[in-house]
Amino acid sequence: MMTPSATAVVGLQWGDEGKGKIVDLLAADHDVIVRYNGGANAGHTVVIDGDRYALHLLPSGILSPDRVCVVGNGVVVDPQQLLIEIKSLRERGREVQPHQLLVSDRSHVVMPYHKEHDGALETVLARAADHGDENLSIGTTRRGIGPTYADKVHRSLAIRMGDLLDKAVLRRRLDIVCAIRSRELEALGVDAPPLDAAALATEYHALGEQLAPYITDTVYALHDAVRAGKRLLFEGANACLLDIDHGTFPYVTSSNCSTLGIPPGTGLPGSVIAETVGIVKAYGTRVGEGPFPTEDLGASGERIRERGHEYGTTTGRPRRCGWLDLVAVRYSAMVCGCTSLAVMLLDVLSGFETLKLCTGYRLSDGTVTDRFFPDARKLAMVEPIWETMPGWAEEIDSITSEDQLPAAARDYLDRIADFVGCPVQIASVGPDRVQTIRMTEAVGA
Ligand code: GDP
Ligand code: IMO
Ligand code: MG
DSSP: OOOOOEEEEEESSSSOSSHHHHHHHHGGGOSEEEEOSOOTTOOEEEEETTEEEEESSSOGGGGSTTOEEEEOTTSEEOHHHHHHHHHHHHHTTOOOOGGGEEEETTSEEOOHHHHHHHHHHHHHHHHHHHTTSOOOOOOOOSSSHHHHHHHHHHOTTOOBGGGGGOHHHHHHHHHHHHHHHHHHHHHTTOOSOOOOHHHHHHHHHHHHHHHGGGEEOHHHHHHHHHHTTOOEEEEOOSOGGGOTTTSSBTSSOSSOOSGGGHHHHHSOOGGGEEEEEEEEESSEEEOSSSOOTTBOOSHHHHHHHHHHTOBOTTTOOBOEEEOEEHHHHHHHHHHHTOSEEEEEOGGGGTTOSEEEEEEEEEOTTSOEEOOOOOBHHHHTTOEEEEEEEEOOOSOOTTOOSGGGSOHHHHHHHHHHHHHHTSOEEEEEOSSBTTSEEEEEEEETO
16 A cells, blocks of 8 residues: 655646646655656746756756656657756756766657657647638647657557667667658658658767756666655646646647646656645646637737746747636646645736636636636637736735735635635745745635
8 A cells, every 4th residue: 555645737728837847845854856848849948046957857946956846658758858957057067967967778769850849840830720621720839749759649659768778679669660751751842852761870879878867767766765755846847738638639748748747757656645735827828739728819828928928948939928817727726636726926016906817717608617628729719807916016026924915916816716625725926935925824714
């Protein structure tokens, strides 16, 4: 029997809720920080004493000394990107020692042809939309995520981190992979010479050798850690509404980024999880295509984007901005089994006279529902039902305790907790570690 003692951190909207900041904070009370899904499509920002770190593949716990970070089998690993991150931390005086980072030998490798395929397909679909066809481009990060997971599910042509360590195996696999992929890329309009299996095998074997000290069977390592009484912290990447099964399909990413992805992505049973912290941005954002019922295309959305610096950590794209969709957040909290919430970027809302919250949807036949639609076509048809609340004028980014929160901000948190049915235990009022308010009496508890 395993006693539940692990914590999961998961985004409840469309990503970029501030998961990195909370994982970095909670790492202080945990021993092992584990990524279970996604890849370098994630961009997690951590600010420590004014220094900003953007992490894509490395768990955010890597910035806390004496913690073990695990890249689980459910992650898709771009070895080039991983080495860039390790190198950039080294240059900033943070050496990543082999005992600090364990990368699953079963995690799948993002190869250059996956990234090319991702970008080329998006271009073809966007062009078709320009010519009047249905817009089927997803607005991906072009990091090769979809094609790599597709190869995993397809099996025969997949390459896993462990495979990089055996050059002969890699070469044999790449001979057939390159022959097939070259033709596919050509069909997608990529104007490049055919893929060179020998060169790729040499390059990726060399990358594997550099990462070899970190590559291991993380499933046994994680079970050993649990048995030894270590506290685990799961770092969700992307977010629940981008989950391949439970998000706004097809405008989602290619993994189970809700907490439901933890068991398959780590090899641990869900019963190890004691607490699940849902990360909620105090308003709404979305990057890429897909329905976003509470999007604000006017001055309010623009103001949120500028005050919140809402530009992608991974691609630099301006994020679409709007109001908080409580229907969506309550759905995500239900799917993820949240036990508490952290409400982020509350400071961004200072200065709005009134705040809008979506508490229901009106359907095209006039009926009303408070249920979410994890399906793009259905969600695109809904009209939000708004509730308004008074805003607060004061800047709150330098407050340090909950009694300094303006009453209207406190009411706003109360309303979130009440609607979602989950207490708010953390309110974040700025990007830095210190700009965090732990609610002594959790709102809504
Ligand atoms: P993640 O992908 O969920 O880790 O979130 P990102 O790092 O992509 O985006 C969140 C952004 O908001 C980052 O730039 C953070 O530094 C910043 N941030 C986090 N919490 C707060 C907050 O409470 N207030 C403000 N103003 N910025 C925050
Ligand atoms: P973090 O972990 C925001 C979005 C992309 C695109 C869709 C599919 O930083 O919250 P993909 O490249 O995964 O095939 O793109 O999903 N997306 C994210 N948006 N934050 C993320 O991660 C995202 N990861 C994927 O913008 O719409
Ligand atoms: Mg992000």
